[in-house]
Amino acid sequence: MSKIEKIFENNKTWIAEKLAVDENYFENLSKGQSPEFLYIGCSDSRVTAEDLMGVQPGEVFIHRNIANLVNNVDLNVMSVINYAVRHLKVKHVVVCGHYNCGGVKAAMQPKDMGILNPWLRNIRDVYRTHKTELNAIQDEEKRYERLVELNVQEQCVNLIKTAAVQEAHKERGLIVHGWVFDIHTGKLIDLKIDFPKILGDIMEIYNPQTAHKKRKKTEKK
Numbered sequence: 001m002s003k004i005e006k007i008f009e010n011n012k013t014w015i016a017e018k019l020a021v022d023e024n025y026f027e028n029l030s031k032g033q034s035p036e037f038l039y040i041g042c043s044d045s046r047v048t049a050e051d052l053m054g055v056q057p058g059e060v061f062i063h064r065n066i067a068n069l070v071n072n073v074d075l076n077v078m079s080v081i082n083y084a085v086r087h088l089k090v091k092h093v094v095v096c097g098h099y100n101c102g103g104v105k106a107a108m109q110p111k112d113m114g115i116l117n118p119w120l121r122n123i124r125d126v127y128r129t130h131k132t133e134l135n136a137i138q139d140e141e142k143r144y145e146r147l148v149e150l151n152v153q154e155q156c157v158n159l160i161k162t163a164a165v166q167e168a169h170k171e172r173g174l175i176v177h178g179w180v181f182d183i184h185t186g187k188l189i190d191l192k193i194d195f196p197k198i199l200g201d202i203m204e205i206y207n208p209q210t211a212h213k214k215r216k217k218t219e220k221k
């Protein structure tokens with residue numbers, strides 16, 4: 001049996017297993033989705049979102065890209081965020097990075113990666129922002145792990161900069177979480193992102209209402 005044939009065989013087994021527990025399983029699944037979570041993670045084949053969280057179909061809206069980046073000119077991730085937050089009204093948004101991330105490792109090396117250069121530059125920008133802390137870490141492996149964590153943290157900041165997330169936080173208490181999957185142990189680590197503090201810090205510059213308010217003030221005069 002080829003690997004492709006095996007996948008179709010696996011699919012048949014999976015259907016049978018689901019139907020054995022609930023004969024209306026797929027019937028119910030087809031009715032719609034109302035996930036409470038949006039998960040933004042790495043495309044890495046070893047970091048299987050649903051598996052490591054132990055969740056079922058319908059529970060988590062998922063977006064994966066190289067090194068779990070939230071780039072504000074990436075129409076793909078921005079569409080996912082807007083749809084999940086404004087329409088599906090998820091309660092939690094998670095950015096999940098992982099140790100031994102190839103994308104993060106590539107960004108740490110002075111090498112021309114072709115089309116990947118502009119993508120990896122986002123990680124290099126994280127390094128630049130936290131250069132003092134990172135350069136002070138002697139152990140290269142530890143420095144790399146810390147960059148994985150700081151990258152997650154910065155992608156959470158990028159999420160909090162968006163109008164959709166700020167509005168949903170104000171209206172219904174939406175929370176942003178930063179996690180790291182430790183590939184050596186299988187453990188999920190909560191970086192305990194301080195949402196209110198980050199929001200307070202960035203509001204002066206990234207408040208989507210600021211420009212509008214300033215304009216109104218000028219108009220009144």
Ligand code: CO
Binds near residue numbers: 043044068098100103
């Ligand atoms: Co990765």
